[in-house]
Amino acid sequence: MYAIEVEKLTKKFHGFVAVDSISFSIERGEIFGLLGPNGAGKTTTMSMLSTMLKPTSGRASVNDFDILKSEDDVRRSIGIVFQDQSLDEELTAHENMDFHGRLYRVPKDLRQKKITELLELVELEDKKDNLVKTFSGGMRRRLEIARGLLHEPEVLFLDEPTLGLDPQTRNRLWQYIEELNKEKGITLILTTHYMEEADRLCDRVAIIDKGKIIAMETPENLKKSIGGDVITISSPENDDLHAMIRLQPWVNHADLHNSSVTINLKNAEQHIAEIVTLSSANKITINNISIHKPTLEDVFLHYTGRTIREEEAKTKDRMRMMRRMRTR
Numbered sequence: 001m002y003a004i005e006v007e008k009l010t011k012k013f014h015g016f017v018a019v020d021s022i023s024f025s026i027e028r029g030e031i032f033g034l035l036g037p038n039g040a041g042k043t044t045t046m047s048m049l050s051t052m053l054k055p056t057s058g059r060a061s062v063n064d065f066d067i068l069k070s071e072d073d074v075r076r077s078i079g080i081v082f083q084d085q086s087l088d089e090e091l092t093a094h095e096n097m098d099f100h101g102r103l104y105r106v107p108k109d110l111r112q113k114k115i116t117e118l119l120e121l122v123e124l125e126d127k128k129d130n131l132v133k134t135f136s137g138g139m140r141r142r143l144e145i146a147r148g149l150l151h152e153p154e155v156l157f158l159d160e161p162t163l164g165l166d167p168q169t170r171n172r173l174w175q176y177i178e179e180l181n182k183e184k185g186i187t188l189i190l191t192t193h194y195m196e197e198a199d200r201l202c203d204r205v206a207i208i209d210k211g212k213i214i215a216m217e218t219p220e221n222l223k224k225s226i227g228g229d230v231i232t233i234s235s236p237e238n239d240d241l242h243a244m245i246r247l248q249p250w251v252n253h254a255d256l257h258n259s260s261v262t263i264n265l266k267n268a269e270q271h272i273a274e275i276v277t278l279s280s281a282n283k284i285t286i287n288n289i290s291i292h293k294p295t296l297e298d299v300f301l302h303y304t305g306r307t308i309r310e311e312e313a314k315t316k317d318r319m320r321m322m323r324r325m326r327t328r
Ligand SMILES: Nc1ncnc2c1ncn2[C@@H]1O[C@H](COP(=O)(O)OP(=O)(O)OP(=O)(O)O)[C@@H](O)[C@H]1O
Pocket: 013, 018, 036, 037, 038, 039, 040, 041, 042, 043, 044, 045, 083, 193
């Protein structure tokens, strides 16, 4: 029995395909990640699975409840932490929790017990009577996670749980998430565009781009799938460098993007000297050369020819432009 089963799930907005026939299954107790750049379709997928949004086609079940036929059962059996903050600023931490508990009809005694236990879990017990508007970003996130757990869901949806948090707070949140999964056996499905987050937390990761799942595996196997090590070279003649490198028999795959060439190959150390010799024979200058073990960023680049960071930068530029247009 799976915690979540998804079959050819699709969402179109006025003809634009935001989620394009995706299929996957999540085991009970698994931490499953949807990793992808802005606009990939992560939130749309989460919204359909949590019955907030109707799919255009396809089917899915959560805790064996069909998302179309048994909406209420699905909702009762899941917890959600939205991408955008959804706490009431003018209420205290305790009041926010209590309100949610009433909404889910958690009986009073149990409610009080759970609120105390969960606020302790996220280390907010001593702040329970403070107004949320006085909380930092990290405290708000922790409170939202605690709130999402109040009605003891079997599956917890976390949409960008650590977006915009500093590395230390992010690390602490990762620990909570791991504890929840290990100690309470809760199945977690989370979205992120942080590579380290997906790598550290997830048992399996689906890389999603433009509404499609382009790879799905354990982080370890995803990294293995691109074939060995990664060499990155920057050169003013990167077109020539790319053309030359990709012809070498020991190269599994070579990408050219921005001002560097990224090569996937086995036993990188053994080929560095050859790369340097070939380059100088072809009058190609090398500004910088580095070897590393593959990261999920390399995996994304391998499958899409782009990096998530480039995508983010593009979106940020677009947003900046839009803001400028608005203020004009
Ligand atoms: N209600 C809507 N109406 C029209 N288009 C939408 C709507 N919601 C989402 N989209 C579009 O669908 C695509 C996927 O959006 P979605 O929010 O699922 O992406 P995401 O992967 O969660 O991105 P992010 O990392 O920015 O949160 C985007 O191109 C978005 O503009």
